[in-house]
Amino acid sequence: xxxxxxxxxxxxxxxxxxxxxxxxxxxxxxxxxxxxxxxxxxxxxxxxxxxxxxxxxxxxxxxxxxxxxxxxxxxxxxxxxxxxxxxxxxxxxxxxxxxxxxxxxxxxxxxxxxxxxxxxxxxxxxxxxxxxxxxxx
Amino acid sequence: xxxxxxxxxxxxxxxxxxxxxxxxxxxxxxxxxxxxxxxxxxxxxxxxxxxxxxxxxxxxxxxxxxxxxxxxxxxxxxxxx
Numbered sequence: 512x513x514x515x516x517x518x519x520x521x522x523x524x525x526x527x528x529x530x531x532x533x534x535x536x537x538x539x540x541x542x543x544x545x546x547x548x549x550x551x552x553x554x555x556x557x558x559x560x561x562x563x564x565x566x567x568x569x570x571x572x573x574x575x576x577x578x579x580x581x582x583x584x585x586x587x588x589x590x591x592x593x594x595x596x597x598x599x600x601x602x603x604x605x606x607x608x609x610x611x612x613x614x615x616x617x618x619x620x621x622x623x624x625x626x627x628x629x630x631x632x633x634x635x636x637x638x639x640x641x642x643x644x645x646x647x648x
Numbered sequence: 649x650x651x652x653x654x655x656x657x658x659x660x661x662x663x664x665x666x667x668x669x670x671x672x673x674x675x676x677x678x679x680x681x682x683x684x685x686x687x688x689x690x691x692x693x694x695x696x697x698x699x700x701x702x703x704x705x706x707x708x709x710x711x712x713x714x715x716x717x718x719x720x721x722x723x724x725x726x727x728x729x
Binding site: 563 | 655657658659662702705706707721723724726727728729
């Protein structure tokens with residue numbers, strides 16, 4: 512199963528699932544907003560998406576990931592709009608029979624997400640000004 | 649003439665100061681020619697920025713001829729996550 516959501520408010524994590532008897536690994540990744548960007552203090556990041564294309568590309572990427580790696584399910588929520596320092600901007604859960612394929616799938620999915628999904632970050636500085644983030648990590 | 653919509657994001661939006669533009673182009677104008685036009689509008693401020701092109705919300709792998717009503721986005725390096 513694949514589930515992709517682009518959400519405008521706080522991310523509610525996907526629940527852990529004790530009913531899975533064939534999956535030995537449940538991997539959870541939460542990407543959070545750091546307090547500094549290139550040494551400068553920020554109060555938040557504002558995520559901008561290319562509406563329509565971002566969700567389609569994210570779904571294509573998730574489908575490619577489950578084809579490429581022997582994992583069962585991949586669920587992803589990506590937040591857009593203003594995300595305060597410390598809050599979650601990206602939430603990914605992968606279930607797999609063994610841990611290694613799940614870890615490999617998670618790593619590949621996130622690396623590819625940062626290459627091709629049309630989502631960008633604007634840094635909100637302490638004085639309230641807003642500039643394109645230079646960070647692609 | 650053909651009419652295309654240009655969507656602007658991140659550095660492109662920042663430099664051009666707008667979310668989108670509606671442009672009238674000569675029939676036969678290509679994606680690469682439109683990119684050159686957009687870069688010229690930026691007066692050098694996008695020279696260091698790699699831009700991928702999406703037409704009607706799909707990345708295009710090579711230069712194409714634009715059609716009336718196309719939506720074109722010049723996509724600077726993405727930063728999701």
